[in-house]
Amino acid sequence: MSSNHVDAEAPAAETLPGGEVPAANKKVDAKEARKAARLAEERARAEEKAALLEKYKDVFGVASMVQSTTYNSRAYIPMTDLSKPEYVDKSVLIRARVTATRKKGKMAFMVLRDGSDSVQAMAAVDDTIPKEMIDFMGQIPSESIVDVEATVSKVDQPITGASHSNIELKVTKIHIVTESLRTLPFTLEDANRKESEEGVKVNFDTRLNSRWMDMRSQASGAIFRMQSRVGQYFRQFLIDNDFCEIHSPKIINAPSEGGANVFKLQYFNRFAYLAQSPQLYKQMALQGDLPRVFEVGPVFRAENSNTHRHLTEFVGLDVEMRINEHYYEVLDLAESLFNYMFEHLATHTKELEDVCQQYPFEPLVWKLTPEKMKELGVGVISENIEPTDKYQARVHNMESRMLRINYIHCIELLNEVLEEKLAPTDDINTTNEKQLGKLVKERYGTDFFISDRFPSSLRPFYTMECKDDTRFTNSYDMFIRGEEISSGAQRIHDPELLLARAKMLNVDLTPIKEYVDSFRLGAWPHGGFGVGLERVVMLYLGLGNVRLVSLFPRDPQRTTP
Numbered sequence: 001m002s003s004n005h006v007d008a009e010a011p012a013a014e015t016l017p018g019g020e021v022p023a024a025n026k027k028v029d030a031k032e033a034r035k036a037a038r039l040a041e042e043r044a045r046a047e048e049k050a051a052l053l054e055k056y057k058d059v060f061g062v063a064s065m066v067q068s069t070t071y072n073s074r075a076y077i078p079m080t081d082l083s084k085p086e087y088v089d090k091s092v093l094i095r096a097r098v099t100a101t102r103k104k105g106k107m108a109f110m111v112l113r114d115g116s117d118s119v120q121a122m123a124a125v126d127d128t129i130p131k132e133m134i135d136f137m138g139q140i141p142s143e144s145i146v147d148v149e150a151t152v153s154k155v156d157q158p159i160t161g162a163s164h165s166n167i168e169l170k171v172t173k174i175h176i177v178t179e180s181l182r183t184l185p186f187t188l189e190d191a192n193r194k195e196s197e198e199g200v201k202v203n204f205d206t207r208l209n210s211r212w213m214d215m216r217s218q219a220s221g222a223i224f225r226m227q228s229r230v231g232q233y234f235r236q237f238l239i240d241n242d243f244c245e246i247h248s249p250k251i252i253n254a255p256s257e258g259g260a261n262v263f264k265l266q267y268f269n270r271f272a273y274l275a276q277s278p279q280l281y282k283q284m285a286l287q288g289d290l291p292r293v294f295e296v297g298p299v300f301r302a303e304n305s306n307t308h309r310h311l312t313e314f315v316g317l318d319v320e321m322r323i324n325e326h327y328y329e330v331l332d333l334a335e336s337l338f339n340y341m342f343e344h345l346a347t348h349t350k351e352l353e354d355v356c357q358q359y360p361f362e363p364l365v366w367k368l369t370p371e372k373m374k375e376l377g378v379g380v381i382s383e384n385i386e387p388t389d390k391y392q393a394r395v396h397n398m399e400s401r402m403l404r405i406n407y408i409h410c411i412e413l414l415n416e417v418l419e420e421k422l423a424p425t426d427d428i429n430t431t432n433e434k435q436l437g438k439l440v441k442e443r444y445g446t447d448f449f450i451s452d453r454f455p456s457s458l459r460p461f462y463t464m465e466c467k468d469d470t471r472f473t474n475s476y477d478m479f480i481r482g483e484e485i486s487s488g489a490q491r492i493h494d495p496e497l498l499l500a501r502a503k504m505l506n507v508d509l510t511p512i513k514e515y516v517d518s519f520r521l522g523a524w525p526h527g528g529f530g531v532g533l534e535r536v537v538m539l540y541l542g543l544g545n546v547r548l549v550s551l552f553p554r555d556p557q558r559t560t561p
Helices: 023-054 131-138 204-209 217-239 281-286 328-343 350-356 368-375 407-415 430-444 493-502 508-516 533-540
Strands: 060-062 091-104 109-113 117-124 145-154 167-178 264-267 268-275 292-300 313-322 403-406 448-452 476-478 484-491 526-532
Touching: 060 131, 091 131, 109 131, 109 281, 117 131, 131 167, 145 313, 145 403, 217 292, 217 313, 217 350, 217 533, 268 368, 281 292, 281 313, 281 508, 281 526, 313 328, 313 403, 313 533, 328 448, 328 476, 328 484, 368 430, 403 430, 403 476, 407 430, 407 448, 430 476, 430 484, 476 526, 484 533, 526 533
Parallel strands: 060 167, 117 167, 403 448
Antiparallel strands: 091 109, 091 145, 109 117, 145 167, 264 268, 292 313, 313 526, 448 476, 476 484, 484 526
């Protein structure tokens, strides 16, 4: 190989005569040098920050990911307990969500919360708290989860921005458990704002699209705790009164209500339907010699109703029981059930206050006063006191004092104010239903009432007709604040009568032959009712939209998240 060979890939250095480098090349070299210096400076800062974090890692920083590598190694104190005397001037460890942070000179403040409980925390530079920790605290994004070690200290002046107003946490250590994105779909300050309050309002769809964030607002959290209580008290009362909980199928062979408002689905090589209610199965369970049954489960309605009170999937609270003589036996039970639930719900003052702060409402009135009963001449069924009231209002007894008024008298009450009068068997539409609720409240002073003896044309095929007037049925609805929350009836337990009524209403019972057959081997007379959980919560709390009380609502426009 020749010794004077030149590599073709190595460009020769550009020089001027006399070996001088061109000015353009000098500029490139200077730019590269500045870039290298900047990168070196950034590396140095990163190394310095890493060294600093390593130095103070026990005091502040990002915690190791929770991956079940330890067990009961640390004692966390629930935030609800922080104001207890035994923790004052003591060091505690809590895990909480960051609501807000603020840095002021050599001090940092933050509001920490867990559910509806909140506390102010602060730190100041001293011999044990470095300035870097103050900087770190001031940069933690809102909604992050942190572990905080702190001393619980009494304060001279109440802290208005936290539920624990009499204490403050003096932070000694803080570590991020999980860090939130810095850009939020909306702020909780906006989500907590009253409708009447000035400021940014969060669009309802935006709230529902990030429901997990919306649930962190004070009112939403309280609403779902109250919803849980409704289900708890419903179940507890019925179990205490010898009811057996059942679980009926939700995939069925034919529409249970005989109507078109049903979801049809492909089921292997044939079609099936999502259950509109557990109605038929409740009745069949009674014929299996379970005297009293109830169910809490999903109900599916393919109704294209884009209203404030309709959902395509909701939670049904269903009851069915034997009767000896009269459907009043079911109503007596229903009144006791609702009285039990309402009395217990009223004890949850914290949740009620949290809801009322954002969605103001008047406490529910569900009983007539003895004075109002005497003034109007309301009858008492258990004491055989006939009503002298114009609309034949009555109560079961002087303990429950829950208003009952026949459908035909509801029509009469409405006709006092309607320009277009209703006939006794006309349907009361939603507008008139609300009007009826107002009239009942004005006259009787109650938000809750039961209307019975509905027209035959308005009730399902399995509803027992009235013996004295077949235009009407042994049926009933229950109302809160002028809106229906429950519907029920005495059911037909005679198979031939059942077939005859179905034929009259043009309902084909062939696809549910087993249901009819369940009454052919000796059938118990029975009745029951169904309640919509979300609607009860909505109306008890005086809310304006059922979606506020549905965890992830389903309606004609929404199947996500």
